[in-house]
Every structure is written in structure tokens, then in C-alpha cells.
Amino acid sequence: TETAMAELKELKKQLAEQNEGEAAKKFELKTPKGTRDYGPVEMAVRERAFGIITNVFKRHGAVTIDTPVFELKDVLTGKYGEDSKLIYDLKDQGGELCALRYDLTVPFARFLAMNTNIKQIKRYHIGKVYRRDNPGKGRFREFFQCDLDIAGVYDRMVPDAEILRIMSEVLGELELGKFLIKVNHRKILDGIFEVCGVPEDKFRTICSAVDKLDKSPWAEVKREMTEEKGLDPAVGDAIGQYVCRKGQRDLLDVMLKDEKLMANERAKAGVEDIALLLDYLEAMDVLQHVSFDCSLARGLDYYTGVIYEAVLVGADLGSISGGGRYDNLVGMFEGKGKQMPCVGFSVGIERVFSILEARAKENPDIARPIELDALIVPLGDLDIKERMKLASLLWANDIKVEFSYKRKVKPLDEFQRCEKNSIPLALIVGDEELKQDVVKIKDVREGERDKGTPVPRSQLVAEIRARLRPTVLTPQ
Amino acid sequence: TETAMAELKELKKQLAEQNEGEAAKKFELKTPKGTRDYGPVEMAVRERAFGIITNVFKRHGAVTIDTPVFELKDVLTGKYGEDSKLIYDLKDQGGELCALRYDLTVPFARFLAMNTNIKQIKRYHIGKVYRRDNPGKGRFREFFQCDLDIAGVYDRMVPDAEILRIMSEVLGELELGKFLIKVNHRKILDGIFEVCGVPEDKFRTICSAVDKLDKSPWAEVKREMTEEKGLDPAVGDAIGQYVCRKGQRDLLDVMLKDEKLMANERAKAGVEDIALLLDYLEAMDVLQHVSFDCSLARGLDYYTGVIYEAVLVGADLGSISGGGRYDNLVGMFEGKGKQMPCVGFSVGIERVFSILEARAKENPDIARPIELDALIVPLGDLDIKERMKLASLLWANDIKVEFSYKRKVKPLDEFQRCEKNSIPLALIVGDEELKQDVVKIKDVREGERDKGTPVPRSQLVAEIRARLRPTVLTPQ
Numbered sequence: 001t002e003t004a005m006a007e008l009k010e011l012k013k014q015l016a017e018q019n020e021g022e023a024a025k026k027f028e029l030k031t032p033k034g035t036r037d038y039g040p041v042e043m044a045v046r047e048r049a050f051g052i053i054t055n056v057f058k059r060h061g062a063v064t065i066d067t068p069v070f071e072l073k074d075v076l077t078g079k080y081g082e083d084s085k086l087i088y089d090l091k092d093q094g095g096e097l098c099a100l101r102y103d104l105t106v107p108f109a110r111f112l113a114m115n116t117n118i119k120q121i122k123r124y125h126i127g128k129v130y131r132r133d134n135p136g137k138g139r140f141r142e143f144f145q146c147d148l149d150i151a152g153v154y155d156r157m158v159p160d161a162e163i164l165r166i167m168s169e170v171l172g173e174l175e176l177g178k179f180l181i182k183v184n185h186r187k188i189l190d191g192i193f194e195v196c197g198v199p200e201d202k203f204r205t206i207c208s209a210v211d212k213l214d215k216s217p218w219a220e221v222k223r224e225m226t227e228e229k230g231l232d233p234a235v236g237d238a239i240g241q242y243v244c245r246k247g248q249r250d251l252l253d254v255m256l257k258d259e260k261l262m263a264n265e266r267a268k269a270g271v272e273d274i275a276l277l278l279d280y281l282e283a284m285d286v287l288q289h290v291s292f293d294c295s296l297a298r299g300l301d302y303y304t305g306v307i308y309e310a311v312l313v314g315a316d317l318g319s320i321s322g323g324g325r326y327d328n329l330v331g332m333f334e335g336k337g338k339q340m341p342c343v344g345f346s347v348g349i350e351r352v353f354s355i356l357e358a359r360a361k362e363n364p365d366i367a368r369p370i371e372l373d374a375l376i377v378p379l380g381d382l383d384i385k386e387r388m389k390l391a392s393l394l395w396a397n398d399i400k401v402e403f404s405y406k407r408k409v410k411p412l413d414e415f416q417r418c419e420k421n422s423i424p425l426a427l428i429v430g431d432e433e434l435k436q437d438v439v440k441i442k443d444v445r446e447g448e449r450d451k452g453t454p455v456p457r458s459q460l461v462a463e464i465r466a467r468l469r470p471t472v473l474t475p476q
Numbered sequence: 477t478e479t480a481m482a483e484l485k486e487l488k489k490q491l492a493e494q495n496e497g498e499a500a501k502k503f504e505l506k507t508p509k510g511t512r513d514y515g516p517v518e519m520a521v522r523e524r525a526f527g528i529i530t531n532v533f534k535r536h537g538a539v540t541i542d543t544p545v546f547e548l549k550d551v552l553t554g555k556y557g558e559d560s561k562l563i564y565d566l567k568d569q570g571g572e573l574c575a576l577r578y579d580l581t582v583p584f585a586r587f588l589a590m591n592t593n594i595k596q597i598k599r600y601h602i603g604k605v606y607r608r609d610n611p612g613k614g615r616f617r618e619f620f621q622c623d624l625d626i627a628g629v630y631d632r633m634v635p636d637a638e639i640l641r642i643m644s645e646v647l648g649e650l651e652l653g654k655f656l657i658k659v660n661h662r663k664i665l666d667g668i669f670e671v672c673g674v675p676e677d678k679f680r681t682i683c684s685a686v687d688k689l690d691k692s693p694w695a696e697v698k699r700e701m702t703e704e705k706g707l708d709p710a711v712g713d714a715i716g717q718y719v720c721r722k723g724q725r726d727l728l729d730v731m732l733k734d735e736k737l738m739a740n741e742r743a744k745a746g747v748e749d750i751a752l753l754l755d756y757l758e759a760m761d762v763l764q765h766v767s768f769d770c771s772l773a774r775g776l777d778y779y780t781g782v783i784y785e786a787v788l789v790g791a792d793l794g795s796i797s798g799g800g801r802y803d804n805l806v807g808m809f810e811g812k813g814k815q816m817p818c819v820g821f822s823v824g825i826e827r828v829f830s831i832l833e834a835r836a837k838e839n840p841d842i843a844r845p846i847e848l849d850a851l852i853v854p855l856g857d858l859d860i861k862e863r864m865k866l867a868s869l870l871w872a873n874d875i876k877v878e879f880s881y882k883r884k885v886k887p888l889d890e891f892q893r894c895e896k897n898s899i900p901l902a903l904i905v906g907d908e909e910l911k912q913d914v915v916k917i918k919d920v921r922e923g924e925r926d927k928g929t930p931v932p933r934s935q936l937v938a939e940i941r942a943r944l945r946p947t948v949l950t951p952q
Contacts, residue, residue: 032574
């Protein structure tokens with residue numbers, strides 16, 4: 001019966017394997033369309049970028065919040081105009097209808113509307129957002145956003161100017177190359193539309209046509225306005241006179257002299273805002289990065305004031321950062337006409353990742369996933385428990401150390417592993433070292449030259465720390 | 477016509493406001509059931525906890541990966557047994573069927589199955605997971621998990637022992653109080669079931685009944701086994717003889733002497749594993765935290781070897797961390813019988829948050845959301861651009877500084893703001909200071925005693941750095 005039992009077991013096992021094999025065949029092994037895994041190297045790049053960015057944000061006194069990955073469907077409804085079709089809904093499994101967040105701005109506005117005790121906040125939020133878009137080269141359905149916004153009633157243009165300073169610090173410190181921040185104002189655009197005779201109910205759709213001027217020539221944009229959106233061609237031509245202009249204070253002067261435009265209340269308010277903003281940007285040492293560009297429109301509906309977008313000069317990447325003022329979004333939730341003015345920006349962090357990942361491929365030292373200080377290298381038949389004892393001593397002293405999980409270890413392989421992963425020290429122990437109560441420290445960066453120096457165990461932690469300490473420079 | 481236009485505009489505005497008000501009324505302003513926002517203080521607590529944990533993980537040479545928040549539905553199917561009903565599905569909007577991830581372990585196994593070039597990895601992953609459970613006190617539908625796993629073919633029990641060492645470092649360094657790690661082995665449980673006469677197809681369901689022994693008395697668990705799950709009461713009694721035991725090496729000795737149990741192949745293998753593990757845990761200085769506990773079963777189906785769970789001694793919180801060995805999960809995806817043995821653990825990070833949040837309420841210094849070094853305090857009618865120029869100088873030197881966005885500032889209010897947010901320095905500038913090209917530095921920690929010291933601008937950065945530097949201690 002024992003053989004029968006064994007046979008039965010074997011049969012059972014084969015059957016189980018077969019079933020598993022079939023279950024596995026049923027689906028393709030992949031992540032969902034438009035999503036991806038980040039491996040250790042990509043994560044090291046990502047964490048480096050986030051580290052630089054959060055350092056800038058904290059330097060400006062910002063705090064961070066987090067919101068759920070999904071929201072009640074109603075929270076997202078009516079916020080994204082034409083793009084609402086890209087929202088991911090959760091399945092109705094009974095209970096509330098929910099959808100994955102589309103950006104971090106609407107959840108922030110919802111958070112402010114719920115937390116009425118918060119009268120002002122400078123907050124950043126780094127998190128994933130979701131869009132059922134057609135994924136293309138470098139475009140994903142799940143991607144990170146990285147936003148900083150300032151909410152509260154403040155003196156005109158002061159937080160707006162700091163936002164642009166923060167944006168320029170982030171782009172500068174990520175070392176992405178020369179960048180240009182295009183600035184415009186929704187009230188100037190609306191004023192132009194009003195002066196040119198665009199019907200009020202066509203403002204937003206004409207605005208989103210203007211937004212395409214960075215990618216398409218004016219003729220193409222005009223065609224969209226007139227043929228697709230039914231605008232009078234003469235009105236289109238009039239708009240073209242305005243929105244193709246760019247400059248700095250020179251353009252501001254041209255507009256201030258334009259009596260027809262300045263007679264328009266909205267345009268006047270917008271131009272005055274920009275004038276003040278440019279003054280502040282000069283005081284904050286940002287003006288050299290800024291262009292006042294009337295063709296900038298930004299796609300989203302909710303902007304009400306200054307808008308901006310940064311591009312890398314000489315790169316055909318599209319915008320690397322953008323944002324603007326949105327004074328009415330929180331009020332849409334409150335429903336009591338209560339105002340919570342907001343201004344903010346978003347870093348195009350996925351584009352930043354691609355640039356930094358490409359760089360890390362050329363120079364792996366930029367982003368190292370393993371941060372070990374030392375590797376324990378056992379000699380001969382040393383009891384595996386000796387590795388464990390030594391490692392425990394070092395871990396207890398916050399020294400980053402690892403040892404092989406395999407009983408049989410070739411020291412040369414371990415030295416190579418150190419080199420490959422930039423682990424600076426090898427800690428060599430054999431029965432002889434054990435007897436003498438020492439550990440041989442070998443600096444792998446020295447290669448063959450360093451044969452290892454025996455260090456008594458009692459001095460081991462101090463000696464490792466000394467070897468790891470960066471060269472001390474005389475303070476300035 | 478101008479008044480008519482104005483009237484029309486006003487009417488339009490009122491109508492728009494009314495519509496917005498109605499839209500807002502339609503839904504309750506809240507986050508979805510079982511989810512929550514994290515405000516700045518909670519985030520500071522959360523980041524502090526993650527900082528401590530990732531420091532431990534990196535000390536052990538771990539790397540991190542990230543996977544999408546949703547997976548193909550098929551990836552999750554058949555992995556969670558009875559709990560599969562808690563999986564959140566995305567709505568079928570055309571295209572692939574997807575579901576939110578239920579844990580980080582199955583996505584990790586899917587990642588390993590896809591990346592066949594990875595033969596071994598020690599990875600951690602901190603991310604949100606989703607369960608359509610009934611939310612209760614401290615239980616959420618969206619919550620963080622924090623996992624570390626070691627994958628690869630290694631010498632028996634070596635990575636398992638390091639996992640328990642890492643777990644004990646994490647729990648110790650989070651300063652949660654005394655903890656106990658219960659350890660058991662799936663093969664011992666299976667061996668017990670086999671010896672007691674549980675039919676093989678009832679192993680997992682009886683196992684999940686045993687798992688309730690930490691919350692329910694044996695009589696209740698036995699009732700579930702016999703009445704709900706149809707087990708012969710005599711078999712239940714036999715199981716009870718085994719699974720209510722706990723100890724350390726003493727219990728191991730009892731089992732080794734149990735001839736009936738040791739005649740069972742699985743039980744024998746499990747007991748031998750535990751014996752080796754206890755040896756290694758002693759070498760790693762973890763044994764004092766460990767209890768060998770035959771009642772520990774763990775709910776999940778996929779464990780195949782050592783299992784463990786940590787509890788805080790004297791707290792009625794349930795487990796604060798848990799995990800085990802799962803050697804077949806990756807193979808379920810590969811479908812080729814290829815083995816990728818894994819062992820890992822998860823920190824019950826939400827419970828950790830609750831403990832630390834309660835502490836931060838009593839002692840706010842534990843987690844400060846604002847990390848500013850200094851606040852600029854303008855006097856009198858100083859041009860707002862002077863605040864901006866001073867701040868820009870300091871930001872460019874990586875000094876964390878902020879200024880009020882309001883034109884009119886009361887210095888006393890600003891000093892109070894420093895105190896409230898633990899901002900150590902106030903930088904006072906008025907027209908007089910401007911004329912003399914100085915800034916007055918006042919150490920707010922000194923209170924009324926410090927009236928401020930004028931410092932020339934050229935020395936300002938160095939002086940601020942010196943004031944922020946922690947007291948220098950003589951190196952050991």
C-alpha cells in the first residue's frame with residue numbers, strides 16, 4: 001500500500017501541475033495596458049528625482065498631504081471638460097460609485113472644501129493619477145504627478161510669483177538643461193476673445209484651440225476655430241493678431257498702449273497682473289527664465305488667472321511643468337459661493353524620469369539601487385552562524401552589510417559583487433581570523449592593491465565608520 | 477444698453493452660482509467609504525515611520541520596486557481563497573478587465589515571473605492596497621502595506637532567519653514597545669493534520685480555522701472545524717492536542733520525541749527547519765523575541781514553509797507584522813513548474829501609524845510638518861519685493877525660509893508663527909536695516925531675551941548656517 005500511496009501522490013502532483021499550467025496559459029503575463037513596473041534602477045532614479053524636488057518644496061515651507069487613489073465619481077464629474085471620458089470608473093459592486101483620480105488638483109480642492117478650518121496652506125502632493133488615454137511613446141495610463149499649490153486669500157500676485165520661483169528651482173536643480181517658462185493670463189485671453197467678438201459660450205472651446213499653438217501653426221488652429229467650432233473667420237483673424245505675440249516687458253508695453261484692449265475690463269486686469277508679476281519675478285531672480293506668451297492657453301477649464309508652462313530649450317519634448325491660478329474650484333464643492341483662491345503647478349515628472357533614466361544608463365553611478373557599506377566574505381568552511389553574528393554586530397551599529405545566503409562562497413565572486421554594486425568594503429573572516437578575534441577589512445575600491453588589514457573586533461565598528469567617512473574638508 | 481448688459485451679466489452670474497450650488501448639493505462631500513485623507517501632521521508621522529523602516533531595509537541591502545495599482549484581473553484570480561470576494565474590480569469600459577491590487581505579494585510574484593533574468597532579489601515595496609472589506613475602527617478599504625521579501629534559491633533557513641532579524645529591527649526601531657514573534661511551519665501543521673486524519677482537501681480550510689486561535693478559544697475553533705467544516709470531532713480533538721502548544725527549544729524537544737509525528741515526512745521536515753531556524757536566530761540575536769507557537773496558521777493559502785506573526789506584548793491590537801515562506805507562488809504564473817522560492821514579511825503599517833499618531837498628539841515635536849529654518853519678518857512699510865530678494869538669496873543657498881504673502885504684517889504675529897511651527901530664526905528687515913545693508917537675526921527659541929542681532933548681508937548665509945548647526949560633539 002505504501003507504493004500505491006506514493007503513486008497516488010505523484011499522480012495528484014502531476015494533475016495539480018497540469019491544472020496550474022493551464023490556468024497560467026489562460027492569460028498573458030503582463031501589466032495592464034498603459035502601466036508598467038519600476039525595477040530597482042528605475043526606482044533609484046525616481047527616488048533621486050523626488051528627493052531633489054521635495055527638498056525644494058520643503059525649503060519653501062510646504063507641507064504634504066495624501067488623498068485616496070479613488071474618489072466618489074461625483075467629485076470628478078464636471079471638472080475636466082472634454083477629457084472626462086478618460087476617467088477610470090470602478091465597477092459597481094454595490095455601494096458608492098467611485099472612479100480613479102484623474103489629477104491631484106481636484107482632490108486637493110475637495111480636501112480644502114471638506115476641511116473648512118484650513119484657511120491657508122502651501123502643500124505638495126506626489127502621487128499616481130489615472131487616464132484611460134491611448135498610451136504612446138512615453139505616455140502612460142498610470143503615471144505620477146507632482147504638484148505644489150498655495151491656497152488662501154493673499155496679496156495679488158505674491159504667491160503666484162513664488163510658485164514660478166519654486167518651479168525654476170525644481171527645473172534648475174534637476175539639471176535638465178536650459179528652460180523657458182511661458183506665462184499668460186486667462187483674463188487677457190478672455191479679454192482678447194471679448195474684444196474680438198467671440199461669443200461668451202465659446203470662450204473655453206476657443207481657448208482650447210489656442211492651446212494647440214505650441215504644436216500646430218496658426219492656420220491649423222484657425223481652421224479648428226472656424227470649421228470645427230463654428231467661429232466667424234473675421235473673428236478668428238482678429239484673435240490671431242493677438243495670440244501670436246510673445247515677449248517680456250516690451251509686449252506688456254504694447255498691450256498697455258492698445259486702447260481697445262485696455263478698455264476691456266478683463267484684459268486690463270490681466271495685463272496689470274502680469275505687470276506686477278514681472279516685477280516680482282525680477283525681485284525673485286526668475287525673470288531671465290520667463291517669456292510672456294499670449295499663445296499659451298492651457299487645456300483645463302478651471303484656470304481663472306495667471307497660467308504658465310515650462311519647456312526645455314532645444315528639446316522637442318513638450319511642456320515639462322505647468323500650472324496656473326484657479327480661484328473657483330474649491331467653491332464648486334462648497335456650493336456656498338465661498339472662495340478659496342488657489343495657485344499651483346505640476347512637474348511633468350514622467351518626462352523628468354525619462355531624461356534621468358537615459359542619463360543613468362550612460363552613467364550608472366547617478367542612481368545606485370543598493371546602498372551597502374560592506375559585504376561579509378567568509379573563507380573556507382567557516383560556520384554560517386559566524387556570518388550572522390558578525391552581521392548582527394554591524395546592523396546594531398547601523399552599518400549596512402550583507403552576506404551570501406549560500407554556504408559555499410568563492411571570495412573572488414564576492415569581491416566582484418562588491419565592485420559591481422559599488423560596495424566599498426569587504427569584511428573577510430575565516431577560522432584563522434576567528435581564532436585571533438579579528439576581521440580583515442579590504443577596501444574594494446583599491447582593487448588588488450589592498451590585501452586586507454586585520455582589525456580587532458572591538459575596534460571594527462569605529463574602523464568601518466572611519467573608512468566610510470567622506471574626506472573631511474575645512475569649513476568655508 | 478450698458479445697464480442692460482450689466483443686468484444681464486448679473487443674472488447670468490446668479491444663475492451660474494445657483495447651478496453650481498445645486499450640483500454641489502447632489503453629493504455628500506466625503507472620501508469614499510473606508511478611505512481617508514492624510515493631513516500634514518499625519519503625513520509627517522507617516523514619513524517618519526517610512527524613513528525608519530526604509531533605513532532598516534537599506535541596511536540589509538534591499539532594493540525597492542513599484543508595480544501598478546491595478547493588475548489584470550486574471551493575475552489576482554485564484555490567489556486569495558475565500559477573500560477573493562473583497563477584490564475591487566475596475567469597470568469594464570472596453571479593453572482589459574482589471575482589478576485593484578489586494579496585496580503587494582502577488583504583484584511581486586507576477587513581477588518575478590515576468591522578469592526571468594532576476595534569479596535572486598531582496599526587495600521592499602511600500603504601497604497602497606485595496607480590499608472591499610467592511611471598514612471598522614482602524615480598518616480601511618485603502619491602506620498601506622510595507623513588505624520585504626527575499627527571492628532566490630538559497631541554503632535552507634538562511635534568508636528566513638534574516639527576515640526575522642529585519643522584522644525585529646523594524647519593530648524595535650519604531651519604538652513600539654516589547655514585541656513577541658510567533659513562529660510556526662506550514663509543514664508542521666500539515667503533518668499534524670495528516671497524523672490526526674484530516675482529509676487532504678480540508679487542509680487549507682482547517683488551517684484557516686486554526687488561524688483564529690489567537691482571537692477565539694479552542695472550543696469555538698473546534699466548533700467551526702466540526703459543525704461548519706464537517707470535520708470528525710475525534711479528529712478535531714486530536715488536532716487540539718497539538719495546536720495549543722507553544723514554547724521555544726523545549727517544545728521542539730517534545731516534538732522530536734513524538735514518534736508518531738516524526739514518522740510523518742512533512743512534520744519531520746518542518747520540525748527540522750524550525751530547529752535550524754532557532755539556531756540561526758540565536759546567532760542573529762533575535763531568539764529572545766521569538767516563540768515557537770503551533771497555533772499560528774496565517775490566513776493566506778500560499779505559504780509553504782516557515783510562517784510568523786509579531787504582536788505587541790500587553791497590547792490588544794492583533795498582529796503588527798507577519799509573513800512566511802511561499803515557494804510556489806511565482807510558479808503559478810510561470811506555469812512551467814519553474815520554482816522561485818520566496819520568503820518575506822509585511823509590517824502592519826496602519827497599526828504603526830495609529831500608535832505613532834496618538835503619540836504625536838501628546839508630543840507634537842515627534843512629527844513636525846513644516847521644516848523651515850527661518851521666517852522673514854518685515855517692519856513697517858518695507859517694499860514687498862525686499863522680502864522676495866532676501867528670500868531668493870537664502871533659497872539659492874539651500875536655507876529653508878518663508879515670508880508672509882500679505883502686505884501688512886504684524887511682527888508679533890510672525891514671531892508667534894515661528895514658535896507655533898518650531899521655526900528657529902526670525903530674520904527682521906525694515907527700511908533702517910535695508911539702509912545699513914544688514915538683517916537682524918532673532919533666535920525665536922530664546923523668546924523675549926533675544927532682541928535680534930544685526931548681521932551684514934554678506935555674512936548672513938554663514939551666520940544662519942552657524943546658528944542652525946547642532947551642537948558639535950567630540951567624536952567618540
